[in-house]
Amino acid sequence: MRFNTRTPLDQDIIMKATQHVANLTKPLGSLGALEEIYVRLAGITGQLHPDIGQKAVVIMCGDHGVAAEGVSAYPQAVTGLMIHNFVKGKAAVNVLARQHGAEVRVVDVGSLLDEVPPPVLNRQVRKGTANFTEGPAMSVNEAKQATEAGMAVVRELKEQGVRLLAVGEMGIGNTTPGTAVAAALTGLDVDSLTGRGTGVSNEGFHKKQQAIRQALAIHRPDPSRPLELLARIGGLEIAGMAGCYLGAAKEGLPVVMDGLISTAAALLAVKMEPAVREVLFASHLSVEPAHAALLRELGLEPLITAGMRLGEASGAVLSFPLFDSAVGLAREMATFADLGLPNPASIT
Numbered sequence: 001m002r003f004n005t006r007t008p009l010d011q012d013i014i015m016k017a018t019q020h021v022a023n024l025t026k027p028l029g030s031l032g033a034l035e036e037i038y039v040r041l042a043g044i045t046g047q048l049h050p051d052i053g054q055k056a057v058v059i060m061c062g063d064h065g066v067a068a069e070g071v072s073a074y075p076q077a078v079t080g081l082m083i084h085n086f087v088k089g090k091a092a093v094n095v096l097a098r099q100h101g102a103e104v105r106v107v108d109v110g111s112l113l114d115e116v117p118p119p120v121l122n123r124q125v126r127k128g129t130a131n132f133t134e135g136p137a138m139s140v141n142e143a144k145q146a147t148e149a150g151m152a153v154v155r156e157l158k159e160q161g162v163r164l165l166a167v168g169e170m171g172i173g174n175t176t177p178g179t180a181v182a183a184a185l186t187g188l189d190v191d192s193l194t195g196r197g198t199g200v201s202n203e204g205f206h207k208k209q210q211a212i213r214q215a216l217a218i219h220r221p222d223p224s225r226p227l228e229l230l231a232r233i234g235g236l237e238i239a240g241m242a243g244c245y246l247g248a249a250k251e252g253l254p255v256v257m258d259g260l261i262s263t264a265a266a267l268l269a270v271k272m273e274p275a276v277r278e279v280l281f282a283s284h285l286s287v288e289p290a291h292a293a294l295l296r297e298l299g300l301e302p303l304i305t306a307g308m309r310l311g312e313a314s315g316a317v318l319s320f321p322l323f324d325s326a327v328g329l330a331r332e333m334a335t336f337a338d339l340g341l342p343n344p345a346s347i348t
């Protein structure tokens with residue numbers, strides 16, 4: 001299956017933005033990653049002064065059959081409880097979204113909840129995945145449906161005026177499929193990639209490594225067939241997030257990833273459609289070891305290292321002020337020409 005996206009970057013604006021940032025009254029390159037953010041935002045939006053005023057965060061939710069293997073420190077029911085907590089506005093990501101001016105959109109693509117509380121979008125493809133140590137997590141068709149749900153949500157947000165997006169997830173047990181996907185896509189070994197997620201015990205940690213190894217052995221996932229890989233060892237919210245990134249590339253919308261699971265979904269989306277890479281931004285570096293491996297594979301540097309390991313898009317929303325700063329600096333700083341001077345960098 002191909003998900004059509006347009007080539008997102010406007011090369012003419014990229015050149016103009018690169019020149020503009022080089023002419024600002026500061027040593028060349030001294031604003032580091034903020035300069036790169038600004039130039040790429042300009043390329044994605046096609047605007048020399050990108051409008052990223054209206055922001056949203058999408059939280060994809062789903063449950064995991066592999067939780068039955070005892071791979072998480074928390075019971076599966078916490079996924080549903082947290083969906084209710086998002087509705088009340090009381091989760092970490094809600095607080096951060098209020099602080100940084102972002103709308104929160106929660107999408108249930110496959111929790112175990114029988115009644116999905118409004119305004120959560122009920123896009124349940126099925127109630128949780130199957131245990132992937134025994135068989136595929138879901139069918140290819142189900143993975144496709146969840147992916148398309150993510151694409152549709154992003155299309156709606158873009159139509160409603162959203163100009164910067166964060167993507168995150170909720171799903172107890174999902175650092176296990178997140179790490180399995182990372183292992184399959186990077187080829188790195190399970191020992192070096194597996195972390196403790198919510199803080200699983202030593203016993204749970206060994207079960208987790210065992211579950212991932214077993215899944216890789218049974219399914220032999222092929223990185224050149226990303227949708228099938230997603231169906232076998234992924235998750236419904238992972239598919240939903242992959243759809244968000246595909247949708248963002250299609251809509252020309254900059255999108256900020258969070259930690260391990262959202263970045264695993266992003267690498268899957270890039271494997272499905274390489275143009276997705278152009279609209280992706282890394283926010284923070286998760287404690288989960290597989291996260292750094294995924295970012296390396298994507299060739300992206302995290303902006304914040306704060307020892308976080310939460311998911312929910314908390315790190316992504318936390319990075320929003322850096323995006324506003326990047327755009328504001330480019331818009332408001334004087335150029336050397338404004339001061340009536342040649343750019344000192346161009347005369348030495």
Ligand SMILES: Cc1cc2ncn([C@H]3O[C@H](COP(=O)(O)O)[C@@H](O)[C@H]3O)c2cc1C
Nearest residue numbers: 072074169170171172173174175197198311
């Ligand atoms: C109360 C609570 C809130 C959360 N918010 C995000 N996660 C995070 O932890 C889970 C993954 O870790 P593991 O694979 O170890 O289960 C995911 O739901 C992720 O979003 C949470 C976990 C809990 C317990």
Ligand SMILES: O=C(O)c1cccnc1
Nearest residue numbers: 197259260286309310311
């Ligand atoms: O890196 C993450 O996104 C993460 C880490 C631990 C638990 N949940 C998510």
